[in-house]
Structures are given as structure tokens and as C-alpha cells.
Amino acid sequence: MEICAAIVRRIGRPHEEATAAAGLVAFGWLPIGHIYSAGEGHNDMAMVVLMLLWLMRRPSGDRAGPLALAASAACKYTSAVLVSVDPLYRVGKSRRMDLRSFLVAYLLRGIPAAAFFLAVLFLFFRSPTFFHGARGMSGWQRLQPVDVVRVAEGHCRDAWASPVRTGHEGARDDCRPGRNPRHDKPAHGSARPWT
Incomplete structure (x- = not known):
């Protein structure tokens, strides 16, 4: 949890004090999810740390951000949804670029991350039944x-x-x-x- 708080603090550094403080408060307000995840040894904690690393590296535009996001999705697939947020953020930041140069730059950043994710996936993938557990979760009737x-x-x-x-x-x-x-x-x- 301390690692996550340090990353959130670093993400807030370039912003004004009130925004940075709000980020720390929002993260620390309900720490029970993180404490519960760490106490159980659950993969949620690794997913959260890697997701925060992606947020921290996102403004720099380097390859470390997408790699952190791919590692987060490899820990738990629920963070894979953020793959759609990353290009939207890039489009907002690079309005002066034409579509072709944007796609080339984004693919150069994204290909190593995709290769990493697929390498981790194929370590565990044996057949299409690998995904049956994920589909079965939608039918759970508890804790709705x-x-x-x-x-x-x-x-x-x-x-x-x-x-x-x-x-x-x-x-x-x-x-x-x-x-x-x-x-x-x-x-x-x-x-x-x-x-």
C-alpha cells in the first residue's frame, strides 16, 4: 500500500497542491480493498500497482507506460479495459500530428506491450476453455x-x-x-x- 501511495503522490506532483492532496485522499479514503487484497495475497494488489505505474508514465509517452498496463492486464484482465483509454489520451495530447504519424508512434509504443501480454497469456493458455471461468463469472448470483x-x-x-x-x-x-x-x-x- 505504501508503494501505491508513493506512486499516487508522484502522479500528483506536477499538479497544484489541492489536486495532489485530493488524489492521495481518494486513494487512501477506502484502503480496505488494498489491505484485503494484500492480506489475501490476491493479484489485485499487483494489478493496482502496475496500473498506477501506467498512470505515472502516461504523460511521458515512453514505452514503460504501455508495458506497465500490459503487465497489469496480465495480472488481472479487468485492467485491460484501460487499453482503450491510452490511445484517447494520446489523441488529446497530439492534436498536431496527422493520423498516420500518430498510429506509427502509438504502434511503436504498443507492440512491445502487446508482445509481453501475449507471452504471459501463452504461458497459461492451453485451450479455449481457458476463458470459460471468465464467462462463468457473469452468472454468479452472490454479492450482486x-x-x-x-x-x-x-x-x-x-x-x-x-x-x-x-x-x-x-x-x-x-x-x-x-x-x-x-x-x-x-x-x-x-x-x-x-x-
């Missing part, structure tokens, strides 16, 4: 946004029905078992979609 709403409803209902709030009179009519089918589940078991 609807689950967050369900958990919040469960906690609110439990707080409303607790003896501290309502005395010993019980819960409100619409929260009593039998009145609303979604409240007939055990209070704590239904509030944890990951169990």
Missing part, C-alpha cells in the same frame, strides 16, 4: 448490488425490531413473520449473502 440492498434492509429491520428501540412490544406489523415473505428468513442468516 441487490444483495447489498437486501443486507441493508435486514439490518434496518433488525434494528427496528430490537427491544432497545421498541421495548418488549415486538416488531412493526409489516416486519412480523407471515406478513412479508422476504422477512420470514432468519434475521442474521439472510443478512449475509456470502454464507
Whole structure:
């Protein structure tokens, strides 16, 4: 996490102090994702570090930026979406270049990164079934946004029905078992979609 904070600080250096401070605050505001990833030994942490290195090298226009992005995508494919952001950034920076010179310059920067990514991919690729796991994730039914709403409803209902709030009179009519089918589940078991 310290490496990421140092990279974010360096990215913010050329900007005014308020912008640089906002970048550090935005990164550090919710560090639980990074702490969780590092604690699990998950590849998200390597992906984030390499993605931040890409952001840091992006203004310089050298080959290190695309290589860092390719390495990030090799760690976890979700950062591969940023491959579309890189040329858009370059187009904005090089408005004076014609299309042909822009494409030549971009390809010279991108070919080593693409070669690196493909080399890493082919270390693990055995057949097209390699990608079945990625397609299967779209069908996962756990920890969807609807689950967050369900958990919040469960906690609110439990707080409303607790003896501290309502005395010993019980819960409100619409929260009593039998009145609303979604409240007939055990209070704590239904509030944890990951169990």
C-alpha cells in the first residue's frame, strides 16, 4: 500500500497542491480493498500497482507506460479495459500530428506491450476453455448490488425490531413473520449473502 501511495503522490506532483492532496485522499479514503487484497495475497494488489505505474508514465509517452498496463492486464484482465483509454489520451495530447504519424508512434509504443501480454497469456493458455471461468463469472448470483440492498434492509429491520428501540412490544406489523415473505428468513442468516 505504501508503494501505491508513493506512486499516487508522484502522479500528483506536477499538479497544484489541492489536486495532489485530493488524489492521495481518494486513494487512501477506502484502503480496505488494498489491505484485503494484500492480506489475501490476491493479484489485485499487483494489478493496482502496475496500473498506477501506467498512470505515472502516461504523460511521458515512453514505452514503460504501455508495458506497465500490459503487465497489469496480465495480472488481472479487468485492467485491460484501460487499453482503450491510452490511445484517447494520446489523441488529446497530439492534436498536431496527422493520423498516420500518430498510429506509427502509438504502434511503436504498443507492440512491445502487446508482445509481453501475449507471452504471459501463452504461458497459461492451453485451450479455449481457458476463458470459460471468465464467462462463468457473469452468472454468479452472490454479492450482486441487490444483495447489498437486501443486507441493508435486514439490518434496518433488525434494528427496528430490537427491544432497545421498541421495548418488549415486538416488531412493526409489516416486519412480523407471515406478513412479508422476504422477512420470514432468519434475521442474521439472510443478512449475509456470502454464507
